[in-house]
Amino acid sequence: MLKLLVKCINIFYNFTYLKFIKMKITFYGHASLGIEINDIHILVDPFISANEKAAHIDIETLKADYILLTHAHQDHILDAEAIAKRTGAKIVSNYEIVMHYGKLGIEGHPMNHGGSWQFDFGKVKYVNAVHTSSFPDGSYGGQPGGFVIEADKTIYIAGDTALTYDMKLIGKGYDLDLAILPIGNNFTMGVDDAIIATRFLNCDRVLGYHYDTFGYIEIDKVRAKAKFDSRLKKLRLLDIGESMEV
């Protein structure tokens, strides 16, 4: 009887521990993500208030301790200022972007390519992306990037990028649990290149983003999933507001 009780207590503790260390990702449309790690809330590239497809998401209700920005384009930073000012969230991005928000009175943590930093939620590395990066007024937004986040799970957020050979370095350096890749084509890589990226990254699990928001990047989702399936890869596409556990 006592043995059974001890076993029950152990199961309970293991269960709560597993619950405690989970990583939850919520898709807020386009390239906007919420990541929850140990009750710390991270927003990535918030572009929500001008996205008609995300009209049911109220940015006033979003929690944020950190806002990670991959680059300075409007479709990635639009709501960062308002959310940072309301929540006191820290901006984590390249040097130029963090300086830009510093001038607006927003605290941040500047990084640059190849550098990593241990935050309270996990370790973040700012990695290469092949794209452009300027603020909506045309001012310089530094070089665009992506993030690798190492917490209980390890994820790669590619940002806006072409397929690059540099992705092989990420595949060699990390055992990724999930790769979040743009699949909309035209401004970033499309589905075919994203499938090649999974090989470079050595990661079969993909969350697709940066598609369907506007005309240039509309995709056939059924066909995209079928293409991944035919190469024995898994493409996950979330509804706007839907969450997944990594």
Ligand code: NI
């Ligand atoms: Ni962009």
Ligand code: MN
């Ligand atoms: Mn973009």
